[in-house]
Amino acid sequence: MNKKKLATTMMAGALAVVVTACGGQATNGGANGTGGNSEPVDVEPAKVVEDTSPVTIQYWHSHAEAQMEGLNYMLEEFSKKYPHITVEAVFQGGYDDLHKKLQAAVAAKDVPAVTNVEVSSLPTFGESGVFADLTPWILRDQTPLDDFSEGMINSYAFNGKQYGFPLIVSTSVFVYNKTLLDELNVQPPQTWSEIDAFNEAVTLKENGQTTRYAFSVPGWDAWYFDPWMINGGGQILTDDQSASAVETPESMRYIENFYKWKTDGHMHIGYGKGASNTMRQMFLDGEIAMVQHTSANIKMYRENADFEIGVSFIPGDVTRISNIGGAGIAMMEGASELEKEAAWKFIEFMTSAEHNIKWAEAVGYLPTRKSAIESEEGKQYFERWPQYRAVLEHFDDVTPRLQHIAYPEFRSHYIEVMGELALNNVDPATLMPQAAEKINEVLADYE
Amino acid sequence: MAGQRNSKAVGVIRLVLAAAVTLLILFPVYWMVVSSLKTQSEMRLAVPTLWPEGFAWENYAEAFRVIPYARYFGNTLIMSVGLIILQLNVALWAAYAFAKGRFWGKELLFLLILAALIVPDQVTFIPIYVMMSNLSWLDTFWALIVPNGASAFGIFLLRQAFKSLNNDVLEAARVDGAGRFALIYKMLLPMALPTVVTLVVLIFISSWNSYFWPLIMTNSSDMRVLTIGIAFLRDSIAGDEAMYFHIIMAASVMAILPIIIVYSLMQKHIVAAMANSTFK
């Protein structure tokens, strides 16, 4: 046992060195998602393992209470299929808490076998050598990666290594008050050019004070407004990923529009801890007609609104995309070989086409497998949940977020510009250049 | 005291003011209890009700369902009792040594102990986490108790109390051949009993309420304590926080109930002891 541990540790060390050596050449997620799962030539398929001696693995997760029923169902099915593997699922708090615990566990070399990872942190963890490259197992079992939605599977690859699989996938969509919009006889905007007319028709004011906002875009997380930046023709970093591009005129188009719409009293921007609750309440109380929110909340909106809700893909301009969110499932590099084999079986099972629809429906996230969506079961699912159709129709426009190891750190700088706009109505044009400088400072720090 | 000259009218005004202040400070606790008995729709009324329309006891049932209360309660209790035993004894010995003992570098070493007061857990836990892992103590009560075995505040408090005690009695006992353990447990401890009681209560309060340490040092749901149960309850209904506040409040009431009961039973001793126990 000890020898094994030592060997694993040494392997982890060696791998980290290799990974470090090729660090820096981050792939650009951006608009076209070239996260790339091109197979590296030097990876050998994993050995076939026939060992069925009992093994227990830990699965650290952030599945909220609402997802537990689905998870328990999956765990039960898994233990039927692999009776020798026991999976201990442990809730470790939200993604932030989970990521912190993962780091402590890695530092102590005492890790679970399988974990969730929030999609934008995958490059940082992958590059550090925390997650195992799944390629050897994929090669061995000939897992059909092309059955996954391309954007979704690429979101969990970095530098040519497949560090995880998409597990609970969401994207941001506009949820609108259909009853109200039907009454007003307007459609949710599909392009930026339709937004002004939409605003005029929907916004309600009393004595110059807005009593009903036409729409709301969350400002607390870049995940919601990065797509706007890209749809306006902008990008977060320059093409070679060496410097900030948030301050370029193309990248500023969306936020300057936001500034105008907000100043004119049409648009609401949520910001700060708890802003998500506030926005949702305002929508449910009829104070906002349309909110951009994660598709994972569609179920919650449908259950809690006392009006009919509709879902619309976010409007486009130069392009029309939305980013992938949610979390994936990954294997820890520090786990033992025996655990890794069990972990792989668990990862494959959790993301398999067989249970894909059931899982998606139980947790309220999107199906990830093309074959599952096209199956009879998939068709029935979309009948039960017509609200997800808007997403399905744009399946290929749901792209990975920017993949860069410094992204989780530097994004806070341009999020703050949005925060200043949301809270203090500060003109973004005055702040974005400083934010860009700070972003460049962070980037230089990572060199 | 100056107050002795107060007329009856002044006494009444003072009482009214005092009662008002007391109610104000009590209010958040009252609000927690009231909110824990409201339904979801009542929580979202534009004008909050000061008394629930009906008692929604099902909130407690729901909190019980999500949080394995008995298990977490037991864990919290074991951790607290363990910490009381360890911290109290370590502090008694050290306080004896620093108050009555003679050895080299005593003052300097005491300063090193006091310096511990200024270091928060958040800056020392990483190396300790690694250490606990190497000892295979992670996710056990050892990791929750042992690293916090020495309480600088406790040592300080007891040392002050011991210092104020008369040396002659101790010397007499020593001449009679009493060992140090006998001195500590049979003489110093009874003489400084009010301070010891205070210390026990303070350790109990801080360990019952501790959050950060157990959060970091435990990895399985079997080892969680009540505070983490509450925080996770909130996390696991993430995004729906405002919708489930009545349940969070119900769980909170359940978590503070034990400590309120302990306090109510011992209030007289605690307040009296607390008053005796700072430093001069």
Added chain:
Amino acid sequence: MRMSNKTNTKQAASVRTPASVRNWRTALEKWKDFLFAFPALALLAVFLYYPLGNSFYISFTNWNMTRPDKKFVGIDNYTYLLGHEDFYQSLKITFTYTIMDVVLTLVIGLLLALMFNVSSRLYAFMRGIIFMPYYISMVIAAMVFIWIYNGKYGLLNRVVSLFGLDPVEWLINSQTVLPALVVVSVWKGVGFAMILFIAGLRSIPSDYYEAAAIDGANRWMLFRYITLPLLSPMTLFLVITTFISSMQVFQSIDIMTNGGPLQSTNAIVYWIYTMAFSQFRTGRASALIMIFFVIILLLTALQWLISRKKVHYEG
């Protein structure tokens, strides 16, 4: 033999034993005394000074705790922090919070002590209630206050609207968020301050007041020249303990604001924590630990020194 003068009784008892044996015995006694301090010292050495020393070492590296390798970077982390406006901003936030917290806790605590220093069962009961928040977990206190501060359904905005004012998002407003956090801390801490001040008040001999009253002092003068000076040891104790705990503010920020909005509650300890864990910069976070440690140590020592001249100790 510095000790010999102080140990007369002992020497008297052992006057017949030869000097060498006596010395040996004294040494043994000292060792035995030391052994009683040892468990505490050992625990602190392992669980406090070793981690601090370790942080000191790491502060000169670029370590990211998920990696086995770390590079020595000299004082880069220190120069980065000391040359960065975020550091001064975070320091300013921490000090603003600390000053508000210390002043309000002590002033209100003292006022409450004057008001509640009445010997009756009713007042004892009320004191018990005022002390109650002290033993309520910060996790739970934070939850209740999040609900009270809620922009839409919160009770506070209801109260504010009774006065005809607009509702405020208390925790998402850079102007109100820090005071909102201080209120929670003061709510939890005033009861403790009150009880200590009452103990202080009761230890002041009443003949001081009587003598001064005979000399014609009014109530303000009694308070100013007798009560306040004689309470100063208690005040010093409370200033230092409250100062230390407010400088370490972490939990309420972690639960209520996450350092926001717009970094307006990014106090030092919270920043250290996020720097190490959200930004993978353990090396730089360790440097910040060291700087923070020195600052708080110096300020505590300074308070102690200044007050030594002003604090009145009896007897």
